[in-house]
Amino acid sequence: MTTNLAEPNKRARFVPGQPDMWVFVLFETLVFAAYFSFYLFYRARSPELFLHSQAQLDLRIGVFNTLILLLSSWSVARCVQSSRVGAYRAAMRDVFITAAFAAVFLFFKVFEWVRLVRTGNGLDSSEFFSYYFFLTGIHFIHLLIGFIVLGVIVYQLRSPARRSQQLVETCATYWHTVDFLWVLIFAMLYVVR
């Protein structure tokens, strides 16, 4: 028997998750866009200062962490699709894979912070590092909240009585937001000249 559930691509257009989460996503993106705009404006006014501080960052760690977060986004996207077709065991596995990638990201972020602080680059050592610690710190908090959000997915999937596809999609939407905000932060801090 072929049902709509088996062919999610063919079903009617739908908003993934709760619309409220999308309002939050768009609002949050605007707030970050404002931070980035201030950063780029001041950076463009005194490029030498920013370039000198930026040279202390290791681009390879940034690239590695970006790939890791993109992997986590991919796995949470798989989780949504699995749960949509009723493959809850696979969906649950994907949530844990997502959390594992997030843990790797956090580990390398903390590793980088420690390395920078040890070499004398603190929150107030330069304008660039004020932005660096502020943006990566705020993102770090978003990621920690992301762990709670992943916990909500696990809680939802664990019991047949609680399973709500809409809530799983809502949580996944939050997770992807944490991912694409990092994509922007990474570009701003590590590669922009």
Add this chain to the structure above:
Amino acid sequence: MKFNKRLLVVWLILASLTLAYLWIDHSANGSLRSSAIVTSSVIVIALIKVRIIFREFMEVRQAPVLLCRLTDAWVVLIAVALLGSYFIGTAIR
């Protein structure tokens, strides 16, 4: 559940765009100089990645047209804000 190849391809594209930064950085290497070309390409690549994440991972591709338009408008808005701030900052240096 059947393995979704589309998501794999999406990740590979996003990963390639990320690795392109290594190439960009290598091209501009050693030079501690600001570069409007590097900055503009980096911002455009980042926003292409954001749009791909919106459409593919966040399933906006299958969402009502309003959400498609809204997310696209956001990408354009961010592009204007970021490039605008950078170039205004450069101009009044």
